[in-house]
Amino acid sequence: GVIVGNYRCSLAGQDLNRLWDEPSRKMHPTIFFTKSMFRHLLDDREVILFVDIHGHSRKKNVFMYGNSESNGLREKIFPGLLCRSSDCFSFDDCCFKIQKSKESTARVVAYRELGVVNSYTLEASFCGADFGPLGEQHFTTRHLEEMGYMVCDAILDFCDPDQGKVMLVCKELQVLFPDDGNSDDVSDSEDDGSAALRRKKRQARKATKQREKPKKKKKATKMKEEEEEDKRKEKESKESKEKAGRSTSNVRKVRQEEDKADKADKAEREDEEKGKRKKKSTTSTSTTRSRAAKSRPVTSRDKDKTPKDRPNEEDALSYATKVAKDDEFFG
Secondary structure, three states: OHHHOOOOEOOOOOEHHHOOOOOOOOOOHHHHHHHHHHHHHHHHOOOOOEEEEEEEOOOOOEEEEOOOOOOOOHHHHHHHHHHHHOOOEOOOOOEOOOOHHHOOOHHHHHHHOOOOOOEEEEEEEOOEEOOHHHEOEEOOHHHHHHHHHHHHHHHHHHHOOOOHHHHHHHHHHHHHOOOOOOOOOOOOOOOOHHHHHHHHHHHHHHHHHHHHHHHHHHHHHHHHHHHHHHHHHHHHHHHHHHHHHHHHHHHHHHHHHHHHHHHHHHHHHHHHHHHHHHHHHHHHHHHHHHHHHHHOOOOHHHHOOOOOOOHHHHHHHHHHHHHHHHHHHOO
């Protein structure tokens, strides 16, 4: 029926978990053949555990419905193991009394007709939990997968040759049910006194949480404001540091540029002064040399010089000779 939007009934519109006592091969084939397979399996081996997995539309948490018609604790051991290993499994919501309206369910038929003592219905709320780490939260796929892992872990503990955990759970159950271990004080009906007591306890827990919420909210708001104030101060401090860093960097750049300009001007002035000094030195040297050449008398050393060494003397001599000849010619 899921394919057409049903979550409980088949395509024929019948609740299949109320037809396990006499399923029809034609109208209820899934239940009919599952029950037949169950019988063939019992002919071959012992079945120590049967779990029918359901969703619950009214109650919260994950819990179990079991069967108990005698004075004992055996039927409560597996739910006790599961309660020890899971944060969202509630043993307080488990019920072990068989009501007349539930006699045709899978767990009761497996218990009475097929002889499986540990026969349960595992119920997971459509909503979520009302206690523990997952309190007031919706169950997600991950939560349900973790619950399946815990069920497998509880099965391993239940079948472990070392029954230490089982014995520990038995001692806890004896404390919880000191009279006879029967589950008459726990029912899967929402209208009995035990359910009303559980509702009162939940309402008391919820009222306590509601009273604590304003305090927690106020504390959370204060912490958030303090955190925002710290962030704002940190941001302002960071901005001021960045601004100071930028101004310092700008000052350094200006100073560096000024230093470069001063160095360039100084170098230019030095080059100009060097050029002037060099030019002045060259001029004075040439003047001094020419004067010295004119004033210095001709010596024997000068006579030994080649024409290349004394070009000025030869030019002067040739000029004087030419003048003398001209004077002679013109009388």
